[in-house]
Amino acid sequence: MKTISPGAGAAVNGFRTAVAAIGVGAAALAGLYFTHQTHQLSRSAQYTERFSKAMEMLADKEEARQLGGVYALERIMRDSPYDRPAIIETLAGFIRLTSPAPSEDAQSFIESKKSPVPESARAAFYAIARRAVNPGDPEIDLSRCDLRLLHCKDANLVGVNFSRSDLRQSFFERGNLRESYFMGARLDHVWFSECDLTGSKFPEARIGNCMFDDSVLDEANFAVADDITEDSLTVMKSYAGAIFPWTD
Template sequence: MPSTATSALRWTRQHPLIIVLVSAAVCLFGWLLWQGPWLLDRAHLQDTEPGPANVVSGFRTAVVAAGAGIVAGVGLAYTHLTLQNTRENNERQAQLTRDGQITDRYTSAVQHLASDGLIEQLGGVYALERIMRNSEEDHTMVVDVIAAFVRKHAPMSSPDDEAEPQPTEDSEIEPPVQVQVAMTVLGRRPLGRGEPFKTGLGRIDLRGANLGGAYLGNLDLIESHLQGAILIRANLQGTLLYGTEFEDVDLDDADLRGAEGLTVEQVLSARVTSSTKLPPGLDRDPRVLERIAAVEQEREG
């Protein structure tokens, strides 16, 4: 940390005009002490009687007092500026320290994501979530990294892939644990951050995923597989759903107002209820109303 003398020297180099003004003020003050009384009342101060001498002494005392007040004021102003500069420097240093810590945590989290171990991957996802919540400026970057992790571990099967095993009566298709956790983290990301772009999650396999209550707005789920997923109370406003598979998706109390690309056929393949919030037009379609009635009757039975 620089010494007081070094800081003062740096300050004088940065403010030469102030130094000149202070020097001029000191010279003016000395001259005023010397010639001030005669300047104001030269005619009555030619005498050396005690009266005129007392006037000179009193005038000089007043000038000294005024000068002391000015010096004290300048000192207080200088102290204030010094403290303000120190505080700003401390804040900048603290911000640099925080940025460095976030960078270290981010690097460690990404390394965990790249690991082959499930525990390490889960730790990386949760570490990124904490960074996302604590640092608004890193929000978009963290969301993109988690989305890339999901795309890597939940790709949609291509026609050239081997036939996938079909679920039996005692088993259901579910996404890998790390994918479920990553989607859960994406679904509870902080709102109001102003995400500039749709987060790319198109053509991924989320069959059987539990996304109840998740915020899935502003995501790109184009041509993804959501068969059998639970989207109860999920928010899909602004989500891209062109060609997304909705077969047997539970949309009870889900909000799909503003969802883009949603068709009647997709809604008819899902499990919609009267509490499902659909885009204008779809909510009044006779086929959709009939499907809602059938689902609710099935649940009551």
């Protein structure tokens, strides 16, 4: 019988040990993967349950319950990237449903400082406005909404569609409204302070007494906007490449 030298025996034992270690490591990795998947499924089920409960609250007729639904959805939006797009669209749809644009003959200037927008709709708007910037967010449709007398600071409203909405007497400070669309919107007495409105479009928007204090309007389009005057330019921070009714 051929004998195995001590060196060869050590090599064989080392190989067996390595194989055993690899087996243990693979089992550990498989266990970790299974645990992770189980955890993910559990979290997904929790989000689904939380989302369902929040939607039930949002659909309630009592405004207090609706508010609870809005805040619950906002928490899920922060916690679950997967559910974020659906929640943003849900909140926008809720605003359109509960705060439709007023009629043309609605009071032109509101003396009261209280917004006519329902509290739950305001909460939904602010939830959208204060969300973190995310390139994967869906386009936000806030067209034909009553958004009067809102007060927003540091809002993320990039690319929002405000077509035919009424934003009269609202105040936006340091807001990011790049590429937003204001077709036919009521912007009378709106105050944009230190906002970025680069590339935004204002076709047929009514801009009487709208202020753009220290705001950036580069590449903005006011070609067929109503009531904008050259005096409006004096308070803008910049308007390079912007188009105005008097532009050749």
